[in-house]
Amino acid sequence: MSELYKLTAIEVSEKIRSGDLSAEEYLYSILERIKHVEGEIHAFVTVVEENALETAREIDRKVKRGEDLGSLAGVVVAVKDNICTRGIRTTCSSRMLENFVPPYDATVIERLKAADAIIIGKTNMDEFAMGSTTETSYFGVTRNPWNLNKVPGGSSGGSAAAVIAEETTVALGSDTGGSIRCPASYCSVVGLKPTYGLVSRYGLISYANSLEQIGPLTRSVEDCALLLSVISGHDSRDSTSVDLPAKDYLKNLDDMRDIKIGLPHEFFGEGVEDDVKDAVLKAIGKLEDLGASCLEISLPMMKYALAAYYIIAMSEASSNLARYDGLRYGYRDENARGSFDEVFSKNRREGFGAEVRRRIILGTYALSAGYFEQYYIKALKIRTLIRRDFEKALKDVDVIVGPTMPLLPFNIGEKIDDPLKLYMCDILTVPANLTGCPAISIPCGFKNGLPVGMQIIGRPFDEDTILKVAYAFEQSTDYHKLRPSI
């Protein structure tokens, strides 16, 4: 059997559209690959082999009939398990939603289907997307394909691991404070958090609604641009979706002229490992060779970003997760008796894991009388100041570049008992969520066999520019071609 599972989305869709490859044959190659590596990686919560095969055969029939095919013809997509899929259980990696089968598709899923993509399954994640390691999943950890003792990053750890382990062509994740970019960095894939409002959140199970976006995880920048072109665009079912014309992000990849890069010293300061700094600075040198000019900048409010982010995210979580009471759907303790108060409190205690409970309770605290101004409102004001920092910086430069993660991938179990230590890992990713700016993480080096990711942050709705810079770097390096030996 040839190694068809190694193909990129661009290659797969071209071969299937031209009749060189059948969708079914390609899918069998992926299914074989999953059987071979999934036992070690555990990237998936659910694999829907039968559904996927049906879709593949339907695509092949369309080819035979000479019908037009969508831009993702036969491309296999792994979907993070917090994005609703009609008829396929959607768990958020939580006991609370262990048996929840959505009666509708998220908008991004409708768009994937319309583009003739094949959904292969639902990927593991930190419970309700709360974490940076995929260790808080009710269904067990996902392992980093580069080193099985290391975390894959999170919360979209299953999506990133599945992509680099070649168990899928591409994947979708969601990013609230770095949940696409962190695992992209730790697994050496391309991961994009789009501008807030670019991709519909309809059908994304809400954690912190003013911060999160759905985005692609892929093995190449081209695939990222292709997937973004399919999932982005206005949706009247999400009132925060922005009404802009649809765009083909593949069109302008090739032209990185006169790009000005801002290097904030806050991204290279205390808390960032030297190994990470060295790899990213070397990568920036490469960008300069390619014609970019660099400017040192300062984002003084960065110091307060992490605290402001966590206060806002937890506050929104306490409100968004109030809906889980085990009444209309979700976990219910069959033996719970008593008033609704007691029954709900018991369902929520048993249905949510420790980190989710922690964030809901802290969020409730930050929103409660007496603390509302001190924590929540104060954090929203800091958010304004951080936005001003970024707006000002992005007037002088086209993109801001730095590391994605301050640390190399660490051991499973190493930090899980210390919530604050884990929160600190998000220090470089949360600003893009607070400001709404688009940001991408791309492979930029290795240290001790572990990947390093470079983060490129752009102006709101200027995904084109960050993709251009990412593409130029990728095309002149080989990091994106390396695969773990599994």
Next chain:
Amino acid sequence: MSKDRRVSVEEVRHIAKLAHIKLTREEEVLFTEQFNRILEYFSIIGEVDTESVPASYHVLDLVNVYREDKIQESLRDEEALKNAPEREGRFFKSPRIV
């Protein structure tokens, strides 16, 4: 316990009750200790002068997005009830309220 303790076990128990999450005794103690460390870190934002700064509830310029008040297709009863742990006829069955 340190003097700048921000939250007590009693307070954590009270807030958990407001959040409808029942905690065990051990968890109340553990969470209280963790919350104090986390809130201590959060307090860093107190040093910024935000006197005349507006709050950013969200990052878009969108204000009140409306649609026509027309009836649209929505989920059928059966679909909406499909995930309910307990139901009676066309209704979700809830614990006793009064």
